[in-house]
Amino acid sequence: MLTTVKEHANRIKSPGQMKKVLDGLDPNMSRLFVPWVLRNPRYIRAGIRLARSYKKTEKLRREAKEAGLRVPPFLILSITSQCNLSCAGCYAAAVGTLDNRPRTECSDARKTLDWAQWYDIIKDASELGVFGFIIAGGEPFMFRGLLELCESFNDRFFIILTNGTALTRTDHKRLRSTKNVAVIVSVEGSEETTDSRRGQGVHKQALETLTRLKSSGVPTGISVTITNENYRFWMQKKNLDHYVKLGILVGVFIEYIPVMAENLTGDTCGSYDKTLMLSPAEREEFRSRVLEYRRRNKLYVIHSPGDEDYFGGCVSAGRGFAHVTPSGDLTACPVSNLATHNLSNTSFREGLASPLFEAIRQNEHLLTNEDTPCALFGHPNEVQEIARSVGAYTTDTREV
Ligand code: SF4
Numbered sequence: 001m002l003t004t005v006k007e008h009a010n011r012i013k014s015p016g017q018m019k020k021v022l023d024g025l026d027p028n029m030s031r032l033f034v035p036w037v038l039r040n041p042r043y044i045r046a047g048i049r050l051a052r053s054y055k056k057t058e059k060l061r062r063e064a065k066e067a068g069l070r071v072p073p074f075l076i077l078s079i080t081s082q083c084n085l086s087c088a089g090c091y092a093a094a095v096g097t098l099d100n101r102p103r104t105e106c107s108d109a110r111k112t113l114d115w116a117q118w119y120d121i122i123k124d125a126s127e128l129g130v131f132g133f134i135i136a137g138g139e140p141f142m143f144r145g146l147l148e149l150c151e152s153f154n155d156r157f158f159i160i161l162t163n164g165t166a167l168t169r170t171d172h173k174r175l176r177s178t179k180n181v182a183v184i185v186s187v188e189g190s191e192e193t194t195d196s197r198r199g200q201g202v203h204k205q206a207l208e209t210l211t212r213l214k215s216s217g218v219p220t221g222i223s224v225t226i227t228n229e230n231y232r233f234w235m236q237k238k239n240l241d242h243y244v245k246l247g248i249l250v251g252v253f254i255e256y257i258p259v260m261a262e263n264l265t266g267d268t269c270g271s272y273d274k275t276l277m278l279s280p281a282e283r284e285e286f287r288s289r290v291l292e293y294r295r296r297n298k299l300y301v302i303h304s305p306g307d308e309d310y311f312g313g314c315v316s317a318g319r320g321f322a323h324v325t326p327s328g329d330l331t332a333c334p335v336s337n338l339a340t341h342n343l344s345n346t347s348f349r350e351g352l353a354s355p356l357f358e359a360i361r362q363n364e365h366l367l368t369n370e371d372t373p374c375a376l377f378g379h380p381n382e383v384q385e386i387a388r389s390v391g392a393y394t395t396d397t398r399e400v
Contacts, residue, residue, distance in 0.1 A: 057129045095334070329341070
């Protein structure tokens with residue numbers, strides 16, 4: 001029985017391939033993930049398979065681009081409109097992705113996709129060159145057969161964004177053998193901060209889930225909505241170190257976006273407090289600390305909107321990712337509720353080539369953040385004008 005990491009590394013010929021791919025993305029990634037994979041042997045072969053698959057999808061995307069089609073490396077799937085929590089400031093609720101009303105009196109437009117339909121969408125997107133799928137919601141672990149779906153595509157990588165309170169014993173048991181799934185748990189900061197936004201006891205449950213996943217050898221991370229109420233908490237090294245001890249590899253810090261969804265008749269819905277947004281000075285302070293922590297420590301930190309600059313601005317509308325709602329509508333990103341195509345009756349290729357996506361990608365200025373945490377949010381009128389001009393519809397099921 002192989003006992004040391006070195007023996008593992010010597011035995012298999014090509015962990016270097018995994019390292020090469022991660023180095024190509026960001027050397028910080030390979031510095032963190034390769035040693036972790038070697039410490040968790042069940043991921044070694046899977047890691048190499050995923051590295052090879054990433055190279056293949058990169059080639060597919062390059063060929064598609066040469067043929068005029070922009071295929072993103074990632075697709076965000078809001079796999080369910082159901083959630084067991086009702087957090088203050090839930091963006092999924094604001095844009096109408098979340099809909100906890102009973103399914104029985106569902107209208108067609110409100111029908112959410114079933115397992116087989118999601119399987120077809122993932123297969124279609126994979127064949128075009130999508131490598132990774134970010135599973136959101138609602139609460140993904142409320143979708144029956146979630147892990148089976150992920151394991152059906154063992155050469156694709158799945159990142160599940162969860163509130164950490166809905167995993168069952170069966171889910172935990174199954175996660176002990178998954179090899180292509182990472183789990184990101186949402187927290188806000190201290191126990192008090194998380195519970196005040198997400199509900200009494202949620203913080204404790206979220207940390208228990210992280211601890212159980214660590215003992216099951218599942219790659220984990222945390223996702224935080226950064227506001228001017230919690231950003232200083234996350235600037236303290238001791239607080240980040242606390243989570244690193246819980247085994248997390250990734251910290252996703254997404255700045256608060258006061259989503260105020262506007263439907264096509266100009267009415268607004270959603271109730272957000274712009275005062276929670278970071279000021280440009282606070283953003284700069286937070287970002288410099290995040291980057292310093294990323295350079296020095298055992299945590300891969302992702303900061304949005306900051307990191308988009310590396311990709312030349314907002315990466316929505318197929319530039320870096322796109323988003324599918326629980327009903328199958330293809331939107332530019334999770335905080336946009338405008339679409340022209342539904343993937344239950346059209347192909348992903350048609351959706352990516354849609355006039356809506358083309359218009360957003362071609363209007364470069366729409367992809368610049370203008371001191372707001374979200375480019376599209378920073379240009380509401382232009383986005384609405386484009387939507388009207390291409391005959392887009394709202395995906396907000398509450399209006400149907
Ligand atoms: S867990 Fe997520 S989807 Fe559910 S209410 Fe909270 S923020 Fe919204």
